[in-house]
Amino acid sequence: MKGIAFLSGLISSLLTSGITLPAIAQVSSDGTTNTTNTTVNSTNNNFNILNGIQKENNLFHSFKEFSIPTGGSATFNNSTDVVNIINRVTGGNISNIDGLIKAQGNANLFLINPAGIVFGENARLDIGGSFLGSTANSIKFADGFEFSATETATPPLLTISTPIGLQLGKNSGSINIQGQGHSYLHPGNFVEPINRDSQLAGLSVLPGKTLAVIGNNIRLDGGILVAQSGQVELGSVNGGTVNFDTSSAIWELDYAPVQNFSDIHLTNAALIDASGNPGGSIHLQAKAVQIQDSSAVFVQHQGMQNAGRIEINTDLLELSGALPNKDQSLILSENLSSQQKANIDISAKQVLAKDGGLITSTTYQSGGVGGSISINAAESIQFFGFSPFAASSTSGILTPSHKGGGRGGNIAIKTQDVLLKDGAVILSGIFGGNGGGNISITSDNISLIGENSGTSGASALAATTLFGGDAGAIARCGVLY
Numbered sequence: 001m002k003g004i005a006f007l008s009g010l011i012s013s014l015l016t017s018g019i020t021l022p023a024i025a026q027v028s029s030d031g032t033t034n035t036t037n038t039t040v041n042s043t044n045n046n047f048n049i050l051n052g053i054q055k056e057n058n059l060f061h062s063f064k065e066f067s068i069p070t071g072g073s074a075t076f077n078n079s080t081d082v083v084n085i086i087n088r089v090t091g092g093n094i095s096n097i098d099g100l101i102k103a104q105g106n107a108n109l110f111l112i113n114p115a116g117i118v119f120g121e122n123a124r125l126d127i128g129g130s131f132l133g134s135t136a137n138s139i140k141f142a143d144g145f146e147f148s149a150t151e152t153a154t155p156p157l158l159t160i161s162t163p164i165g166l167q168l169g170k171n172s173g174s175i176n177i178q179g180q181g182h183s184y185l186h187p188g189n190f191v192e193p194i195n196r197d198s199q200l201a202g203l204s205v206l207p208g209k210t211l212a213v214i215g216n217n218i219r220l221d222g223g224i225l226v227a228q229s230g231q232v233e234l235g236s237v238n239g240g241t242v243n244f245d246t247s248s249a250i251w252e253l254d255y256a257p258v259q260n261f262s263d264i265h266l267t268n269a270a271l272i273d274a275s276g277n278p279g280g281s282i283h284l285q286a287k288a289v290q291i292q293d294s295s296a297v298f299v300q301h302q303g304m305q306n307a308g309r310i311e312i313n314t315d316l317l318e319l320s321g322a323l324p325n326k327d328q329s330l331i332l333s334e335n336l337s338s339q340q341k342a343n344i345d346i347s348a349k350q351v352l353a354k355d356g357g358l359i360t361s362t363t364y365q366s367g368g369v370g371g372s373i374s375i376n377a378a379e380s381i382q383f384f385g386f387s388p389f390a391a392s393s394t395s396g397i398l399t400p401s402h403k404g405g406g407r408g409g410n411i412a413i414k415t416q417d418v419l420l421k422d423g424a425v426i427l428s429g430i431f432g433g434n435g436g437g438n439i440s441i442t443s444d445n446i447s448l449i450g451e452n453s454g455t456s457g458a459s460a461l462a463a464t465t466l467f468g469g470d471a472g473a474i475a476r477c478g479v480l481y
Contacts, residue, residue, distance in 0.1 A: 070099060083129075109125075114173060121180055129206075133213050134215060236263055278304075289312055291357070332358075341371040
């Protein structure tokens with residue numbers, strides 16, 4: 001009895017302390033064979049998923065559990081004419097995925113589990129199409145049908161129609177993406193395209209595809225999401241409908257019906273990356289977006305075609321901090337092309353950067369133009385400029401054009417109050433490029449206060465030039481302190 005009491009107390013202690021106990025890893029049908037006919041054969045920790053119900057180009061599966069242990073796999077044996085593999089998890093337990101998800105052909109793969117999803121550091125995708133992971137209650141279709149993970153008593157009338165949206169409940173679970181973090185970002189030092197062959201970690205899709213994660217709170221704890229020349233979409237939704245259009249490889253998601261959002265956290269050198277030839281797009285939609293501990297949102301444009309953009313819509317955007325021997329937390333658009341670029345567009349109530357947090361766009365090639373940075377902050381922009389660890393300890397906004405490079409991008413800011421403190425800067429810098437971008441600030445108040453205690457640099461609003469090139473112009477509307 002004492003042993004039982006001790007074990008019970010230990011389990012209770014673990015649960016209340018926030019530590020997740022290991023789940024029994026398994027992939028199993030929920031038994032609704034009259035509707036989805038999902039069959040799972042397993043060998044050790046490898047699960048072979050057969051049958052399901054195919055309605056023309058849609059293949060439906062229904063699982064009681066969907067968890068993959070480290071080193072395991074779940075392989076969908078779909079026919080190659082399938083366009084969408086649509087999966088629900090109905091058992092009420094979190095999906096813990098730390099292995100491989102694989103499908104045949106070019107099928108898109110949808111996975112919904114309203115209880116929550118955890119992608120471990122060994123989670124991988126091997127699919128030919130796009131991927132959407134969500135804690136939605138149901139997937140909505142163009143003909144009005146919903147494939148629900150919560151309403152399973154009545155067998156659904158499966159459809160040949162196109163999936164067009166998600167329905168999330170207010171109690172939908174969260175999504176956690178874990179990993180070891182990135183180690184290859186060095187702002188301002190890139191002169192060669194990233195070697196993708198050396199990047200083995202993280203969830204990724206094939207070039208030009210969409211990687212979408214929609215849940216009620218999303219956390220990347222060292223996690224890495226990669227859609228080379230494609231689209232990475234993160235939406236943190238606290239109940240409501242998210243519509244989407246999957247008619248092209250780059251999906252369009254619409255959050256207009258959503259009234260309440262939750263948060264997105266990037267910590268421990270997490271990375272969201274849509275670099276490539278051409279550079280792709282990243283869209284973050286949340287109540288608060290926090291990019292911390294050397295984490296990065298990043299597009300490196302390498303090609304001659306039009307690049308995508310980085311778009312963030314939130315109430316609060318916060319960038320802060322750096323881990324020892326790593327660069328600062330940042331949003332970065334980098335142009336290695338002589339042509340187009342990826343712009344950064346931010347819509348928020350408040351934008352805050354501190355301890356080296358940085359929003360930056362840069363260009364290197366002659367004839368190229370750095371991406372523009374547009375920030376519309378309804379209330380304020382506040383930058384505080386010290387980081388004890390970051391190689392570059394400046395918080396703020398930078399649009400440098402480097403030696404041999406083209407013209408720096410423009411900076412456009414609209415807000416009520418701008419505060420640059422402790423050496424923070426808004427800077428268009430030319431280091432031997434073809435010219436600087438312009439800075440335009442519309443604000444009631446602009447305050448520049450103090451110096452950076454690490455570099456002794458003053459807080460500044462500046463357009464500068466070194467080693468040739470014309471500096472950009474500064475236009476401001478508001479009182480400067």
